Amino acid sequence: MASKRALIVVHSYFVRDTRPRRLAAALTDAGWTVDVVCARDEGEPRAQTVNGVRIHRLPARRRRGGKGRYAFEYISFTLMALAKVTGLWLRRRHRAIYVLGIPNFLVFSALVPRLGGSRVLLDMRDPLPEFFEAKYRLSEAHPLVRGLLAEERISARFAAQVVTVHHTMATLYERSVPAAKIGVVMNAPDPRVFAVEGNAQRDRSDRTMLYAGTVASRYGVDLALRALALLRNEIPALRLRVVGDGDLVPELRAVARAEHLEDRVSFDGPVPLEAIPRIVQAAWIGVQPNRDDPLMRYSLSTKVLEWCLLGLPVVAGETRPLLELFTKDELFFHAPEDLDAMCDRIREANGDPVALGERVERARTAAGRISFATEAAALLRLVAGDPGH
Known part of the structure; x- marks a missing residue:
């Protein structure tokens, strides 16, 4: 068990999911052997090695639907992961099992390794009660929300270590687990991917606003x-x-047609992570409007950090973590869902190119304080069980 072998479990498409990819990269850079158990998208092989990481994909396509569909996907993937994780662990005796929610009860796929002495970590990057509150407009007293809070507590107590994405979220999770058991590993952009290209030049006449990521109402x-x-x-x-x-x-396509904006809006679909920097450096500003709901109040979009490092001005709806990291002299903040205020910030960006450039540099400095190397070191301490975290 002393060997540096780790197994990452995540209910997502690994190569398109930034956080587990960064975790795997940090571990392999530190000399760990890493296996990943994840979902399999159409056209992906069942097994594959990428950058030294052995990927084991389960036949679990992610499809959008109602609460019943979520329950089916969460439970079926957890059962398949339980079998796969057990088989891999019996052969390789991983020292650490790192499970990323959602769902949090996916951590129970590590039952056998935990009984065998492996260190089990649960990464709670999104709070499920708030997610369902926001998606289905439920109250805190709704039975589903209360059940999900119980799921959070039980899952967190099963793990030896809980990890989350920023300090505001860590404070939230103190409702379910003692603060001493919660570690923070922020989603710092990987400088190997998000580096400014020396020959990148923005067209000064271009006014393309960029949104990148999950296209959801929240x-x-x-x-x-x-x-x-x-x-x-x-x-x-x-x-x-x-x-x-x-x-x-x-819905966005329909609005674009109704407003006669088809020639001004493009929908590119998902792209590989490595393609993002070039797209960002070709844009004028990045927009992250955000809605005011129980989940988004705790949101810290990694792409805002990436945009800042790549010199892209950002217009963003206020969230608690963003306001902790950036000032109003660094990002163009507006109240969530305030369309008029958002338009004013866009006008401000358009009105003074010199001031815009100065704001970009201040934002780049602020984002640069979140270091990939520092967060990778924090991850390694947590995985190893170093009490000094």
């Missing part, structure tokens, strides 16, 4: 489209580029 992407409709005559070159996929895409 991120307020529709607000960016409506801002475009309001400002198209005032800023004639204004465009919107949406990179990603999600439930909201059909």
